[in-house]
Every structure is written in C-alpha cells, then in structure tokens.
Amino acid sequence: MEHTVYIRLRHRLQVRPNTVIHLEDIAQIIADEELFSVLRRLKMHQVIKEDNNIIIIDIMKVIKLIKKQFQMLEIQTIGPSQVIVEVARKKRKTSMSLFVLVWLLLFFGAALTIMNFHEDVSMREVHLKIFTIITGIEDEKPLVFQVPYSIGLGAGMIIFFNHLFKKRLNEEPSPLEVEMFNYQLDLDNYVAMNENKESMKNIDDD
The missing domain is CATH 2.60.480.10 (eubacterium ventriosum atcc domain)
Incomplete structure (x- = not known):
C-alpha cells in the first residue's frame, strides 16, 4: 500500500x-x-x-x-x-576591555555625528530665533528650550529603535531589526546558491 x-x-x-x-x-x-x-x-x-x-x-x-x-x-x-x-563552534569570551573600547567609539561617534549635523543645519541659530519669537527675549543660552529638546532627541531615538536597553517597548520590529532581517535573508540566499553544489554545474563537471 x-x-x-x-x-x-x-x-x-x-x-x-x-x-x-x-x-x-x-x-x-x-x-x-x-x-x-x-x-x-x-x-x-x-x-x-x-x-x-x-x-x-x-x-x-x-x-x-x-x-x-x-x-x-x-x-x-x-x-x-x-x-x-x-x-556553532566554540565562541571566544568577549573581552571586557574590547567591549568598553567599542562602546566608547560608538558613543562618541554618535555624539559627534549629532553635533556635526546640528552644526551643518545651524540648529543653534534656529533655537535662538524660535526662543526670541516665542518669548520676545534675546538669550545666547536658551536652556529652557535646549534642555527639553535634548531630552526629546534621546526619547525619540528610543522610540524609533523600539528598545530601552534590552526591553522592547512593543512588538513592532524596529527599523534596525528589519534591516538586519533583510540582510540575513540576502546572506542566506547567497550562501544557499554558492554552497549548494547541486544548484550549480560547471562545464568542466562533465
């Protein structure tokens, strides 16, 4: 049967x-x-x-x-x-000094990127003009405006990436996770095509 x-x-x-x-x-x-x-x-x-x-x-x-x-x-x-x-081969233990070095590089690199962007778009001058328009007072350091803006910038990045340290804010994937997923799919497709000997045949194989 x-x-x-x-x-x-x-x-x-x-x-x-x-x-x-x-x-x-x-x-x-x-x-x-x-x-x-x-x-x-x-x-x-x-x-x-x-x-x-x-x-x-x-x-x-x-x-x-x-x-x-x-x-x-x-x-x-x-x-x-x-x-x-x-x-899965044996993984080497992560060196704490290497972790700290990478963390510092990412932290200062991100900070410099944000600072350079703000400098390119003249963000300080924009803040001064907005503060003057709202209050009618000219102030070279409008901290009452700049401090909430800085806090909002950090909060916005947390919401955008949908993570606070290891805690996920909701079930929706972050843009970074979507990009990593697409990258993994492309990588898997490449590996499947190039490592699978049955999917490719050369003229010298006859």
Missing part, C-alpha cells in the same frame, strides 16, 4: 560539531504515526571536522535518502528547497 508523507524543510538550523542530523531536525513531517516514528530518526548528515561552518542540505538529497529506505513512499515537499545548517 502506498503512503504519502509531507515534508517542509526548515529555513535554518544550528548544531554543534560532530552532531548527527536527523530528518526531524531539518524538517517538519506529516505522516502516519508508525511511518513518522521511523522517518523522524532517519539520518541526513553527520557533521565532521572537515565540514565548514555552513552546510547546505538540499531537498533532493532528503528525498534520495528517504526513497533509499522507502521505495514505494510518495513524498510531497512544501516550502524551501534547502536548509542552511550552521555549525
């Missing part, structure tokens, strides 16, 4: 070195209960030392391995045609 199994590959998977990757690790499976218990433990890949940090498992390889054990099985695939497996 012919059975049908539905497979949807995951987009990305992170594993440790020397891990045995099973079908359930890289895909969602819908099948009969008895068949599912066998398919989920089907070996897809063994991570070895020679593997790079990125491994691409193509859907054709998955089908080939399943068909090798279940020849009469009908396989229906849904979604991505390959899964990106990232081998």
